[in-house]
Amino acid sequence: MNIAIDYGNSSAKVGVFDGHELVERKIFTSPEQLRPFLQNFSGDCLIISSVSQDAAEVASWGVHIKKRFILTSSLPLPIENRYSTPKTLGVDRLAGVCGAQALFPKTSALVIDAGTCITFDFLDSGGNFLGGAISPGLRMRFQAVHTFTKRLPQVEPKGNSPLIGDSTESCIQSGVENGLVAEIDGIVSQYRSLFPDLKVILTGGDVPFFENRLKAPIFAVPELVLSGLNSILIHNARS
Missing domain, CATH: 3.30.420.40 (ATPase, nucleotide binding domain)
Structure with missing residues (x-):
């Protein structure tokens, strides 16, 4: 299972994927809501796109996720x-x-x-x-x-x-x-x-x-x- 996070100015949209299929979607309005969700999520990969929060910090919450990526221009x-x-x-x-x-x-x-x-x-x-x-x-x-x-x-x-x-x-x-x-x-x-x-x-x-x-x-x-x-x-x- 993979997890994708689109962190905007007011909330984080989270999608859980099985391959290319979106199987679960959640919205979190604060870091305090998102952090425990990621800390308890076990999966293969995570990617985060953020325009407001520190993407590296958010990615670090996924302690049970094998690979973590941050979307940047590089x-x-x-x-x-x-x-x-x-x-x-x-x-x-x-x-x-x-x-x-x-x-x-x-x-x-x-x-x-x-x-x-x-x-x-x-x-x-x-x-x-x-x-x-x-x-x-x-x-x-x-x-x-x-x-x-x-x-x-x-x-x-x-x-x-x-x-x-x-x-x-x-x-x-x-x-x-x-x-x-x-x-x-x-x-x-x-x-x-x-x-x-x-x-x-x-x-x-x-x-x-x-x-x-x-x-x-x-x-x-x-x-x-x-x-x-x-x-x-x-x-x-x-x-």
């Missing part, structure tokens, strides 16, 4: 990383494209991670990660409308806003929500014009908001990052 990958500044690349983005490669080998893929920011990450059919784009996410846009104006209110997402808003609140919802959907549809269309066989994979916390609103055919894979981490783990454990 860890060998099952893809070729062509990013011009690999040390500045978020490890969650790396894991996402590795998850895409595992799902659709030898096929071009665009990973859209809808979270605090919207990230677009492109992997060509030869397994080369070329980069993509970063854009403000759904809630960041609502926050910006309020923060950078004097009178516009803080508004929450509605989920199915009409095109024509009839109040200040509904106008903000229409602009943010319909604008973001149009942005994603437009970017996907540009990629598809260049790569007709493109697979589009949607992941991240805002998947439920987008998955039925985008025009392009997509694959919603909420656990893509965990699957990608497991793919990287298997690649390194074999070598």
Whole structure:
């Protein structure tokens, strides 16, 4: 059994894998919750991707795990990383494209991670990660409308806003929500014009908001990052 940990800013997502199959998923909101779980886990391998906690310290808690890996820009990958500044690349983005490669080998893929920011990450059919784009996410846009104006209110997402808003609140919802959907549809269309066989994979916390609103055919894979981490783990454990 292998264990993959995606440690974000507010919580740790943990996936337990039997080979390539995800058999258990847990979320821990503090190190105090995660530590005893890892200390009592017996398995073959562990991999951790972290943007907040000390990854080496977290890995050290897995005292009964035979091999432990930390995802950094120098860890060998099952893809070729062509990013011009690999040390500045978020490890969650790396894991996402590795998850895409595992799902659709030898096929071009665009990973859209809808979270605090919207990230677009492109992997060509030869397994080369070329980069993509970063854009403000759904809630960041609502926050910006309020923060950078004097009178516009803080508004929450509605989920199915009409095109024509009839109040200040509904106008903000229409602009943010319909604008973001149009942005994603437009970017996907540009990629598809260049790569007709493109697979589009949607992941991240805002998947439920987008998955039925985008025009392009997509694959919603909420656990893509965990699957990608497991793919990287298997690649390194074999070598």
